[in-house]
Amino acid sequence: MNALLIYPEFPDTFWSFKHALKFIRKKASFPPLGLLTVASMFPEEWAKRLVDVNVTNLTDKDLEWADYVFFSSMVVQRKSAHQLIKRCHEAGVKIVAGGPLFTSEHEQFKDVDHFVLNEAEITLPSFLEDLKNGCAKPVYRSSDFADVRETPAPLWKLINLNKYASMGIQYTRGCPYQCEFCDVTALFGRQTRSKNTEQIIAELDTFYNLGWRGNVFFVDDNLIGNRRSLKKDLLPAIIEWQENHSGITFNTEVSINLAKDEELLQMMSTAGFNTVFVGIETPDTDSLSECGKSQNKGRDLAKDVRVLQRAGLQVQAGFIVGFDSDTPSIFQRQIDFIQKTGIVTAMVGLLQAPTGTRLYERLKKEGRLLGRMTGDNADGSTNIIPNNMDADTCREGYKKILKHIYSPENYYNRIMTLFKEYKSPTIKSTIKVEHIVGLFNSIYHLGIVGKERVQFWRLLLWTSLHRRDLFPLAVTLAVYGYHFRRVSELHVL
Numbered sequence: 454m455n456a457l458l459i460y461p462e463f464p465d466t467f468w469s470f471k472h473a474l475k476f477i478r479k480k481a482s483f484p485p486l487g488l489l490t491v492a493s494m495f496p497e498e499w500a501k502r503l504v505d506v507n508v509t510n511l512t513d514k515d516l517e518w519a520d521y522v523f524f525s526s527m528v529v530q531r532k533s534a535h536q537l538i539k540r541c542h543e544a545g546v547k548i549v550a551g552g553p554l555f556t557s558e559h560e561q562f563k564d565v566d567h568f569v570l571n572e573a574e575i576t577l578p579s580f581l582e583d584l585k586n587g588c589a590k591p592v593y594r595s596s597d598f599a600d601v602r603e604t605p606a607p608l609w610k611l612i613n614l615n616k617y618a619s620m621g622i623q624y625t626r627g628c629p630y631q632c633e634f635c636d637v638t639a640l641f642g643r644q645t646r647s648k649n650t651e652q653i654i655a656e657l658d659t660f661y662n663l664g665w666r667g668n669v670f671f672v673d674d675n676l677i678g679n680r681r682s683l684k685k686d687l688l689p690a691i692i693e694w695q696e697n698h699s700g701i702t703f704n705t706e707v708s709i710n711l712a713k714d715e716e717l718l719q720m721m722s723t724a725g726f727n728t729v730f731v732g733i734e735t736p737d738t739d740s741l742s743e744c745g746k747s748q749n750k751g752r753d754l755a756k757d758v759r760v761l762q763r764a765g766l767q768v769q770a771g772f773i774v775g776f777d778s779d780t781p782s783i784f785q786r787q788i789d790f791i792q793k794t795g796i797v798t799a800m801v802g803l804l805q806a807p808t809g810t811r812l813y814e815r816l817k818k819e820g821r822l823l824g825r826m827t828g829d830n831a832d833g834s835t836n837i838i839p840n841n842m843d844a845d846t847c848r849e850g851y852k853k854i855l856k857h858i859y860s861p862e863n864y865y866n867r868i869m870t871l872f873k874e875y876k877s878p879t880i881k882s883t884i885k886v887e888h889i890v891g892l893f894n895s896i897y898h899l900g901i902v903g904k905e906r907v908q909f910w911r912l913l914l915w916t917s918l919h920r921r922d923l924f925p926l927a928v929t930l931a932v933y934g935y936h937f938r939r940v941s942e943l944h945v946l
Contacts, residue, residue, distance in 0.1 A: 457519035458492055458611070459541075460485035460505040461526050461533035465943060467800050467831035470618070472936035476898070477891040479618045480508035486621040486672060487552055488525045489607035491573050496581070503611040506533065516544040524565075525552035528807070528828030538564050549580070553640060557808040558825065559592070568592045572626075572641075574599035601626055601646050606656050609663060619668040619704075622656050624648055624687060628675045630708065631811070632732070633744045634773070637674045639809035645678035650690045657694060657701070666700035666883040676705040677717065684717055691724040700883035704728035708748045712757035718764040725880035729761060730769040736790045737783055740776035744812070758794040765876040767926075770796045771830070774854070775804035775847050777840040784850035788857050795870030797930050798937075801854050802830035803847065806837055831855075833945040855941045861905035864934045865912050868927065877922045888925065895928050899935060 463469045463481075470482050485505055492501050502518070504511050516522075522541050526534040531554055541548050542564035550562060551569040559568045567589055569580045576593040583589040601623075614620070625648070626641045660669065677683060695701070703726045711717060711729070733754055734746055741750050758768050772787055791799045805826035806813040816822050821838040839847050857863055899909045909931055916927040 454496070454499045455518050455520045456492075456495055456499050456501050457515055457522045457546075458485075458488045458501065458503040459511060459522055459524050459537055460488055460503070460507065461524070461530040461537055462506045463530060464532065464829065465940060466529060466829045467937065467940055469940075470933070470936055472939045473932045474618060476894040476932050477618065477887040479887070480616040481505065482618050483621045483670060483672075484609075484612050484614075484617050485525065486607060486623065487573075488523070489609060489611060490604065490623075491523065491525065491551070491577065492608040492611055493605040494573060494577055494581075501608065501611060505612065505616075506537065508613070508616040511537065511540070513544070516541060516546055519546050521547045521549055524548065524550040524555070526550070526554040527552065528554050528557065528826065530554065531828065535562070538562060551576070553636075554828075556594075556640065557636070566591070568594070570594040571596070572599040574601075574604055598627070598642050598644070598646065601648050602652070604648065604652075606652070606659065609659055614660075614663055614665055619670050620660050620665055621670050621672050622653065623672050624653055624676065625673045625678055627678065629678050630675070630746075630748055632734075632746050633812040633815070634804060634806065634810055635732075636807040636810050639807075641674070645675075647679050647682050647687075650686045653687060654690055654694055657691075657698075661698055661701065666885065668702050668704060668882060671703060671705035674706055675708050677707050677711055677714075680714065680717060684720060688717075688720040688724050692720070695725055695880060701725060702727050702878065702880055702882050704730070706730045706732075709733060709752065709754060709757050710748050712752075712760040718761070718766070722765040722876075722879050725878075727765060727878040727880075728767045728769060730771070731758075731761075733758075733770045733790075733796075734773045735776065735779075735783065736786055737776070737778060739778035740783075743776055743778045744773075755790065755794050758796065759874055762795070762871060762874040763876055765878050767798075767871065767875060768794070768796055769798035770800070772799060772801040773804050774801065774851055775835060775837065775839055775842075779841055781842060781846060781850060784853050787854055791858050792863060792867060792870070795867050795872075795874060797864070797867050797871055798933060799858055799867075800830055801851070801858070803833065803835040803851055804837055805830075805835050829944075831940065831944065852945055855945055859934065859938045859941050861908045861934070861938075864937075865905070865908035865931070868912055868930050868934075869915060872916065872920045872923055872927070875923065877920075882925075884925065891932065892928055895932055899931055903935070905931075905934070 548565045549567045550565045556570045569576050575595045575597050580593045625645050627645045628637045707729045709731050761768050823836045826836045827834050900906050
């Protein structure tokens, strides 16, 4: 069997970092971790080839070589998935598809021969056995959750690591919380399932032995969902691992209540974590109650952000406007919160209702759905009919937020606000040729021809005088700002 794995293209979105990646001559932010893991579950005797359309082109020779093509995709990749599946179908190649997009809306893809849905550790073996016996069914699905301690390591030999800005690794699946708008628990459940420490260390060794020196993203939806295991097993092992390795840093996603666990904060910093993404969503208490974001209620969210920053964790955050409880005052309140806290990477989106969420089901009953969501958190779209504000007010308020927080003056001010609080990371990435290239590209594109050149040079001068240790981060965040402005101008402004 010649198995061709295909990963569709990400559009130009907030998290694609397409405009920023050009500065360091990388093709994509992260490799397709799910497909690489699936590849390791295939029979050993199969020939395997992976085409990540974000870093290379799918050729006719690839399709001629393949007996079957295997797709995995997120919702935001829907357009590219349709195009690629059509091409494979026209080439006469059998198509198998799984992953979040197809689990949510497989009925929309008529040209797919077999759907292997939900968690591949559960459904893929049945498909492979039936395929071997010549009786493969159209759909395989299960409500069971996999024991991730049995999940094999991704087949990293299928990709060129140098094409990517960061590697990915998964420690847990599931999240203990149940936010109304989030589909994580619908897909992966509320019980946090963890790999064992030996699995994670083995994957880190694989990166390192292949020559990777840089960032590794723990893709868990909430890394601290199982704190006991994290503090007792994983973090001590990573801290020990770091003593004999250099140049590897980590970022991940956590809930804001991490701020109340001083021991865990210290351990994460010592292990090499320097950035966390937090779903703050809104400073409005009524809206937090509405969406079931219980872990954010009754807290001084701004103070919590500063606690994380002072522990050496840069806070990236998600924000949402358009809750039923929101009033027109929410737009300025979001701006004020973002500027005050120095959250440089602030992803603000209109509320969307993913298929399978409690929000989707509630709005469906109320007759307030406008089809399917785009999956892009920052393109100014929504599949919801607003309740407390009309659609025009909501969209104009959203545009006001983006225009303000990503204007050069306000964006660069946030970087300096962060730097006044941020503790220098315990472990730093190795400076490589690509970073030098990125510096020179930033000097030209931002410092010479860019409209933010005054703010750019002011930031570099201020950082050189006051926080020289953060100079590489200053350049990185300046480049991020360029990307965020380009995306905002393309989709919304």
